[in-house]
Amino acid sequence: MRKSVIVNFHKVDDQHWFEQEILALKSRYRLIAIQELEEIQSTGKKPKNLCHITFDDGDQTFYKIAYPILVKHQVPVSHFVSPKIISERSNFWFQETEDYDQQTMRKIVLKELNLNPEKVAKIPFSIILKCLTIKQIHELIRIYQEQTNTPPKPPQNMSLEELKEVNASGLVTIGAHTMNHPILKNEPDQSSEEEISASIQELAKLLNQPIHYFAYPNGHSKMDFSDREINFLKAQNIRLAFSTDPRHLKQGDDPYRLPRMGLSPRNPMNQLKLRFGANWELVRALFTKSALNLRNQVYDMIN
Numbered sequence: 403m404r405k406s407v408i409v410n411f412h413k414v415d416d417q418h419w420f421e422q423e424i425l426a427l428k429s430r431y432r433l434i435a436i437q438e439l440e441e442i443q444s445t446g447k448k449p450k451n452l453c454h455i456t457f458d459d460g461d462q463t464f465y466k467i468a469y470p471i472l473v474k475h476q477v478p479v480s481h482f483v484s485p486k487i488i489s490e491r492s493n494f495w496f497q498e499t500e501d502y503d504q505q506t507m508r509k510i511v512l513k514e515l516n517l518n519p520e521k522v523a524k525i526p527f528s529i530i531l532k533c534l535t536i537k538q539i540h541e542l543i544r545i546y547q548e549q550t551n552t553p554p555k556p557p558q559n560m561s562l563e564e565l566k567e568v569n570a571s572g573l574v575t576i577g578a579h580t581m582n583h584p585i586l587k588n589e590p591d592q593s594s595e596e597e598i599s600a601s602i603q604e605l606a607k608l609l610n611q612p613i614h615y616f617a618y619p620n621g622h623s624k625m626d627f628s629d630r631e632i633n634f635l636k637a638q639n640i641r642l643a644f645s646t647d648p649r650h651l652k653q654g655d656d657p658y659r660l661p662r663m664g665l666s667p668r669n670p671m672n673q674l675k676l677r678f679g680a681n682w683e684l685v686r687a688l689f690t691k692s693a694l695n696l697r698n699q700v701y702d703m704i705n
């Protein structure tokens with residue numbers, strides 16, 4: 403018997419790759435909608451040979467590249483988005499900074515946060531950003547744009563019309579993913595609560611339907627969220643919440659810390675992850691431990 407798994411896609415820029423992944427998953431697992439996953443979770447049944455497919459962020463490649471394949475093969479998925487980013491047609495901070503000059507950005511970060519360049523020389527820039535509040539990150543982007551005369555990028559995500567169309571198809575269940583994609587654990591109580599509750603309520607208004615599901619930004623249960631966030635989700639009647647902890651799905655898994663295995667184009671680890679789940683978890687645990695150590699070094703310097 404095969405184990406069960408929840409997989410996670412972000413940007414899908416290669417349609418051939420995506421179709422092959424979907425067909426491979428379809429040949430190995432029974433692909434289920436999120437409502438069936440919820441039913442299995444809530445009744446405490448043992449999940450057997452099941453796979454639920456999720457997407458995060460609402461990237462425009464979902465509408466253009468992934469969605470036609472999902473329709474062709476009639477595959478149900480869930481997709482976690484920000485109502486703010488979609489309705490404003492703006493971008494998440496990591497999309498906006500994607501092709502920024504790393505040296506310039508690093509200089510700005512060191513100056514603004516008053517960090518000792520020698521102490522952080524070995525810490526990847528992406529790790530430093532993940533130690534900040536969303537307000538700090540937005541301020542760094544503003545300074546970079548001002549200093550380098552960089553205009554905001556064109557919108558990278560689906561339009562509201564496209565979101566409504568995929569939502570109406572019956573194949574795609576939309577869930578919330580905060581307003582601005584902060585690392586929730588870095589936020590003060592009020593900000594974390596607002597990021598969560600506003601995203602759920604605004605999305606419900608935009609789509610004119612209740613929202614029952616949520617995915618944590620970044621999503622590592624040891625680094626990115628805590629019981630505080632789970633309590634905020636319960637207060638908004640969220641019934642399942644997804645982490646990015648790369649494990650298989652187990653009977654009796656916590657519905658607010660569901661594991662997910664990430665799949666991305668051109669990553670040879672994809673198949674290994676799914677085939678060698680248990681060993682992969684060990685490898686990933688080492689990665690997580692080292693990322694956590696690096697983050698703790700930065701937290702010590704900025705707090």
Ligand SMILES: [Zn+2]
Pocket residue numbers: 458459579583618619620
């Ligand atoms: Zn995300």
